[in-house]
Amino acid sequence: MSTGPALEALGWDESRRAEVDAIDAPGGIPGRVVRQDRGWVQVARADGVHAARTRADRVGTPVVGDWVVVVDDEVAAVLERRGVLRRADPVGEGEQVLAANLDRVLVVAGLDRPVKAGRIQRAAAQAWDAGAEPTVVLTKADLVPDAESLRAEVAAEHPGTDVVAVSSRTGEGIDELARALGGDTVVLLGESGAGKSSLLNALAGAEVALTGDVRAFDAKGRHTTTRRELHLLPGGGIVVDTPGIRAIGLFVDPEAIDAAFSDIDDLSAQCRFNDCTHDHEPGCAVRAAVEAGELSAERLAAFGDLHAEAEWARRPEHERRKRRP
Ligand SMILES: Nc1nc2c(ncn2[C@@H]2O[C@H](COP(=O)(O)OP(=O)(O)OP(=O)(O)O)[C@@H](O)[C@H]2O)c(=O)[nH]1
Ligand SMILES: [Mg+2]
Ligand SMILES: [Zn+2]
Structure with a gap:
C-alpha cells in the first residue's frame, strides 16, 4: 500500500497507519474525501482522485475531510474523526456533520459591508467545537481606505481571536496568510459573497473555484459555490470551500462557546x-x-x-x- 508524499500533501499523519492496519480490508487504499454526493464520495488517494460508493448501513455518511479506506471502489471504513464541524440539522433532529479533521476555521467577512459580530462569534464557537482554531479573515481590503483600523476594531471586539485583513484582488496579506496556514486543513466559513472562493483562488494562485458577482445573489439569493469541496494548495495547505449559508443553527458543546x-x-x-x-x-x-x-x-x-x-x-x-x- 503506497502512502508517501502524495498522501502527506493531503494532510496524512503517520499515526493513522496503525488505524489502517487494524482494519480488516485486504487491498484497502487510504484516501481523503474531497467531495460528497448521495451514495458516493470523491476520494483523493496517492494515485489521484477516484469515486467510491458509500453504503450508509456500512460506513454511515463520510464527509469532506474524512480519511477513508477504499476497497474495490467502495468505502470500507472511515478512520477516527479528530473533530467535526457541525450545525443543528436544518431539517431533522440533532446535528449535521459538515466536515471532519480540521485544524483551522477561516471566518471570512467582506469589508464591503458591516462586519457582523454575531457571525464571527457563532463561527468561532463552531471552530472550537471542531477542535480547530478560528481566524477571522476580513477580505476586500482594497475597497476601504483604512483596512488596518477596521481590522484593529474587529480584533478589539473579539478578544482572543486572530484577525487579519487581506485582498484577494491586490494580493495584500495573502502570502502571510498562506504561510500561517502551512500544511493545515482549513475550512472557509462566511456568508455568500464574502469572498471565500476568491480567497481560495488567491491562496492557490490559480482559478480553482468559481467566484460570483455580488449582485447576482443580492437579487436572487443565489450562491456561487453550491457544495463543500476540499482543495490542495500548490504550496501545501488544504482548503475546504463551502457555500455561504444565511443562518446556521448552532450545535456545539457549551465549552466551545466559552472558548469563543x-x-x-x-x-x-x-x-x-x-x-x-x-x-x-x-x-x-x-x-x-x-x-x-x-x-x-x-x-x-x-x-x-x-x-x-x-x-x-x-x-x-x-x-x-x-x-x-
Ligand atoms: N474588490 C474585491 N472584490 C472581491 C475580493 N474578494 C472577492 N471579491 C468579489 O466578491 C464577490 C464574491 O466573491 P466570491 O469569492 O464568489 O464569494 P463567496 O464567499 O465564495 O460566495 P458564495 O460561493 O456564494 O458563498 C466576487 O464578485 C468577487 O470578485 C477582494 O479581495 N476585493
Ligand atoms: Mg464561493
Ligand atoms: Zn458571574
Missing part, C-alpha cells in the same frame, strides 16, 4: 459562585466588568444567547416542539 468568549470565561473565574450565570448573583465579576466599561453589554448578551441556543438544539425534538426560547 475567552475574555468572559477568564472573568468568570473571579465570580463569587462557581456556577454563576452572570445574571443576578452577587459578587459577579462579569457584570462588574460590564459596569466598569471593560466588557460590552452586547457581548455578554450574545454569550448568553448562544449558550441558550446551543442548549436548546441539544434537547430532544418532542421537548423543542413545545416551546421556543
